[in-house]
Amino acid sequence: MARLGPTAICRELGVRYPIFGFSHSPDVIVALAEAGGFGVLGLAREMPQDIAPLIAEVERRLAGKPYGIDLMLPAGVPKQADIASVRAQLPDAHVEFVAGLRSRFGLDAPTRPGFFTTQVRSEALFEAQIEAVLASGARAVATAIGIRPELIARARAAGKYTISLVGSPRHAHKALALGVDALVAQGADAGGHTGPIGTFSLVPQIVAAAAGRPVLAAGGIGTGAQVAASLAMGAQGAWLGTLWLAAAENHTPPALLSRLIDAHSEDTLITRAHSGKPCRVVRSAWIDAWQQAGAPEPLPMPLQQALTGADFSAMHEYDRADLIYEAAGQSVFAIDAPTTVAAQMATLVAQADAALGALEAMLPA
Template identity: 90%
Template sequence: MMQLGPTAICRELGVRYPIFGFSHAPDVIVALAEAGGFGVLGLAREMPEDIAPIIAAIEKRLAGKPYGIDLMLPAGVPRHADIGGVREALPAGHVEFVEGLRERFGLAAPTRPSFFTTQVRSEALFDAQSEAVLASNARAVATAIGIRPELIARAKAAGKYTISLVGSPRHAHKALALGVDALVAQGADAGGHTGPIGTFSLVPQIVAAAAGRPVLAAGGIGTGAQVAASLAMGAQGAWLGTLWLGALENHTPPALLKKLVEANSDDTLVTRAHSGKPCRVVRSAWIDAWQASGAPAPLPMPQQQALTGADFSAMHEYDRADLIYEAAGQSVFAIDAPTTVAVQMATLVAQANAALAALETTLSAR
């Protein structure tokens, strides 16, 4: 009987199951490693000086277990930028619109500093983040919505496994030309910054483009049957992000957790209102206001973050049930109650094994 077990990429990275989990929460990454998966820590929202202590703490807890780090490296941002300077140059109409939203919703300013209140994305920031990541013991380095040739070359020279998230065959060919070790075929179903091609259409194209290099399927995956389906399409595993938002280890704000538990796939949408680039989020009154007739078009990155980043932080700080949102994919349907990563992993493995057994039965009955 077929059972879910390690694929070639799992053996390369030293993990038991072909389940790769992206999360901003170190506790999730540790729990994934303990359950036999491969955790990938998102550090795109951290300041470079904070990355080293975060990494040191997580590596101490992992005690040698492998993990990865993910950075977001979009093109088109300025070489240098500070949030004050970007704010001063924002269009008056957009500033007035956001001030009107704050007044309408009674949203106070945040009291705690965060990446979104103090920083904007720039090439200088990416360089500093990359240096901190290269100095880590992370087994893998993944890049999302962007790729830097020097980072890939230096990561490979340091013995790190390199992974690129791609949303089209064109992006895949560019990453492969730079020598990345593996690709994540991220379909439009995915949470966060994503492209227009659906997962089931994208994965076979990226598998073909990869010509033997490992591919992971991503986008809308929240069940073990979907993990099994990823393998059936030629991927060597599945990359999940949204599902872990329902885990206690993610420390999701209560109002957001309740929203995610109650949400269905059609409660997510792709919007530029969060960052200035297409990003799938779970909707809220704040996001709906940007979709309404008469709302201005969101500004490009990094101006949109400078415009609304403090509001994003505020709605999380105050746990505003009406306004709070987060990047989330169509797999939100799989979050049906607060749980733990261990339970989620055990469920995924059991579901995958059941799906593989059912497939064997179906094929043998022919």
């Protein structure tokens, strides 16, 4: 008997299941939509000139199915900047430390240009990303780090559903005051940039703060039972990111996929070594080197990316099994083999149905 069905936010957005999937891969987003979920495409790593054609291709493949776009808009970045000028500001000690890591690990320079080798986060970059997103047919716009009042206002005026990821009640109140339509309560269990409060402690607080507005639970969620638990806490759905890294549609490098399959929850940690802000990643020799005695403190965003972005690109390009890492949450425990989005969605729904059925059986008649 099917028990997992659309909640109010699902009906608003036009999706079957209260399962929201974040991914940088367009193929994952399309597959999620086809399986009845709501895909949210992360564009924080895309170069501005690539966003419009990327969105156009995704919308062609979705053929009218709804989807969302997620942007990362941290404060404190330069108004305008190019990667060469930011690199010129890097402290000598940090440059020498990273050069030593490259020598120790035998890491060659990347050969392919990309976001981490050619771009640096700046207000000018954010403005270009925002304009492309507002011109899109995305049903929803989500903001991760940072929230911009003008973006929320313009997105709502364009008829888009606005979502803010928050890691504390304080952040929730700020987002609600700006008029966002829904909140994602992202606990410390989550992969990527995250706060200090665990998911099970955070979700009830954000549900209370939202005072009726929809809340999605996020952070460490990798099973259907956890989706059911999210509903039991008052959320209208679950937001998953790490799980899709195991899907064929994500095109995860083989060495990284093997690392994720072998990893346990305790093999992830929160570090500033990736971006300069607290970010949960699956550990590797590169990440461990930043935790060792004598390592310098990571630089603030965007300096840390300018310092190590090319190395991050290189370890992915060369599929370095010892060094490769990625933003990943404690839900890596749910990754045990290569799979597909369709299979993952079917499993999540079946597990959620079983969990909800078990709860019903516990209740008095």
